[in-house]
Amino acid sequence: MQWKFSKKLITRYKTIKYDGTFAEEESYIIKEIRHNIYVNGEFFASVMLIPEKQKEFTYGFLFTSGIINNSDDVVNYRMCENYNIYVYLKDPRPLGNNSTWTITSGCGGGKVLDKTYDDIKTIDSVFKISAVDILNHFRVLEKESDLHSATRCVHKAYFAGSGGDRITSDDIGRHNTIDKIIGGIVLKGLSSDGILISTGRLTSEMILKCSRAEIPVVVSRTAPSKLGIDLAKKSNMTLAGLTGKKRFTVFHDPGRIE
Amino acid sequence: MQWKFSKKLITRYKTIKYDGTFAEEESYIIKEIRHNIYVNGEFFASVMLIPEKQKEFTYGFLFTSGIINNSDDVVNYRMCENYNIYVYLKDPRPLGNNSTWTITSGCGGGKVLDKTYDDIKTIDSVFKISAVDILNHFRVLEKESDLHSATRCVHKAYFAGSGGDRITSDDIGRHNTIDKIIGGIVLKGLSSDGILISTGRLTSEMILKCSRAEIPVVVSRTAPSKLGIDLAKKSNMTLAGLTGKKRFTVFHDPGRIE
Known part of the structure; x- marks a missing residue:
């Protein structure tokens, strides 16, 4: 497939494919x-x-x-x-x-200040979302994943605010995608009330970042860690994962999902 | 499927699955x-x-x-x-x-000392490996990926030394799996001459770690970044990725692959 990306983001690179025999091909490589x-x-x-x-x-x-x-x-x-x-x-x-x-x-970011571990916010949002809408948002994220499809080297995050705002971000680091989303919210002065969907695993520091931003519903294509679930509980965050086209798993607080 | 894992590593956790309707299920969650x-x-x-x-x-x-x-x-x-x-x-x-x-x-580790960027070693190993053996090693890695299959939350790395040594490691962080492999090599005083296969993306810091350990052939299930390729060139490392059951792509130095 012929993708179109900015040259500042992507370089086309001559590689050698092996699939029984060796042959030259061209790959799309992400810059870092x-x-x-x-x-x-x-x-x-x-x-x-x-x-x-x-x-x-x-x-x-x-x-x-x-x-x-x-x-x-x-x-x-x-x-x-x-x-x-x-x-x-x-x-x-x-x-x-x-x-x-x-x-x-x-993946990305890769460090958090210790004080955020002791300073978990309790999210008191009354935001609710239907299971069908979670899957609809997930399909949008999947549909817009050209950069991942071409490079196999980036994560994506997607935020849909209760007020109708949409933000997406890509980066090598799954952390970085979250920081870019939250930075978008901060820069525009938006409400963080809504759903964030990530392609990355929901480990402790992912949850800490979302908790600090008071995002009430956090969803992943993959899975959380035990500490991720524990921190989601502590911050009263709805946490789901293992999301596919037609399914997902709720790890904490199904009450916000209708 | 009923997996068997150490309780220190895994916790079984009640979750709610949505696939049109909501139902209780049990998930395997990795500890962090x-x-x-x-x-x-x-x-x-x-x-x-x-x-x-x-x-x-x-x-x-x-x-x-x-x-x-x-x-x-x-x-x-x-x-x-x-x-x-x-x-x-x-x-x-x-x-x-x-x-x-x-x-x-x-994923994991997440920081490197700056000096390693300026201190890339040139790997002068004469190690060679056949394309078929790369795929054979990859199949072993895939076969032994129970922890990932159960939790969807870990990476794996696998090292096969030219002297016949085998080391595997699992962790949430793709970096950590590399450090665990290299630590195994260091602890046992083994030669690092051989092939390392990772499930994680080969970004700059992944290559820096392998370069410091002088591992001549580094392979991933996914892709490298541009800086990863640049550093592999600088250290004379054979770099391949996008590996599947029957194929892979060489990003630098096919000379070590027969």
């Missing part, structure tokens, strides 16, 4: 770029991202790390040609140090 | 535990692991981080009941600080 993020001139983190929605990622990552609470907390954002990202906060605060981070199991 | 690793009493990293092969992981992670070169560099290893891991080195050295780490896109 390192960004150093500085907050008020202080080094905060280096992250690997696909070259898309870096601003959304940065706002989301700062939000899920507890560094900002909304977009007004940022007075200046810029990304330079060397991919360094500089953020200036209205009210500078301590960024934490190495010992306050946990290296997570997640 | 946080370990704080201290080196010579100094905090080194917090990592999320499935409760298996923590010692292999620690040795591998210290090796791929450039902290140790072989198992003799460790004079004492212990894991306590609170899951804290304490390592004492023969020749203590600086561990790096927050600004020397990159948060990677990877």
Whole structure:
């Protein structure tokens, strides 16, 4: 199939296919770029991202790390040609140090501030969604997964807000897709009331990010970990997974699903 | 299907399946535990692991981080009941600080020391393998993937050394599976000459780890990123992916594949 993607995102690359005999072919390869993020001139983190929605990622990552609470907390954002990202906060605060981070199991992002483990929010949203609508949203996510189909190297996340807002994101890291979604919510000042669907596994840090953003319904194509379920319980989040065209499994709180 | 797994690794959990109607079922959920690793009493990293092969992981992670070169560099290893891991080195050295780490896109592990980016080894192994043997090894990996089949929440890695050694590992993080394999090689003092097969995507940090361990042939069920391919080139590593029962794609150096 002939895909059409931005050259900044994808490179076409000569490869050799073996399927009994060797033959030349061409593959679509996703680009991965390192960004150093500085907050008020202080080094905060280096992250690997696909070259898309870096601003959304940065706002989301700062939000899920507890560094900002909304977009007004940022007075200046810029990304330079060397991919360094500089953020200036209205009210500078301590960024934490190495010992306050946990290296997570997640594709992308891959670390969370410890304090988020002790600071789980209880989500009190009355948002409800029908099982049929969950499957409908999932079908949209699957339908829009060209980048994954072409590269076999990215995750996708999809947010449908109760007010009708839609946000999608792609990245190598499943974490990063969540941070990009949450950054989109933060940047636009949207309500996070709604459903988030991810192609990635729902491990602890995925749930922590969604809990911090107070997203009431979180769904995956694959499965959660035990700690992911425990944290979803603690934050009163509806958690589902193993989603396919016609089915899914609820791991916590079916009450929000009609 | 009735699987048999250790209770320390898996919990059976009541869930609700929707496939047109709602029904109770039981799912197998993988456990995820946080370990704080201290080196010579100094905090080194917090990592999320499935409760298996923590010692292999620690040795591998210290090796791929450039902290140790072989198992003799460790004079004492212990894991306590609170899951804290304490390592004492023969020749203590600086561990790096927050600004020397990159948060990677990877499932597990999720950060690498910067110096490994500038310190790529050229692998001069003369190891060769037939295309048929790559597929045979891949079939073994697939056959032994019960933990993934049951939980849908783990990656697997498999190493077959030129001397006949076999090592496998499972973890939520694709990185962690690589560190566990490399830790197994380091702990047993084995040669790393051989083939490593992963179920995870081959992003930059995956290649960096394998390069540091000088594994000449690295293969994935899925795809590499562009930076992954670039680093494989730089280290003279044979890189293949998109592997299925009867096919794979070579992304760099088909010369080692007969």
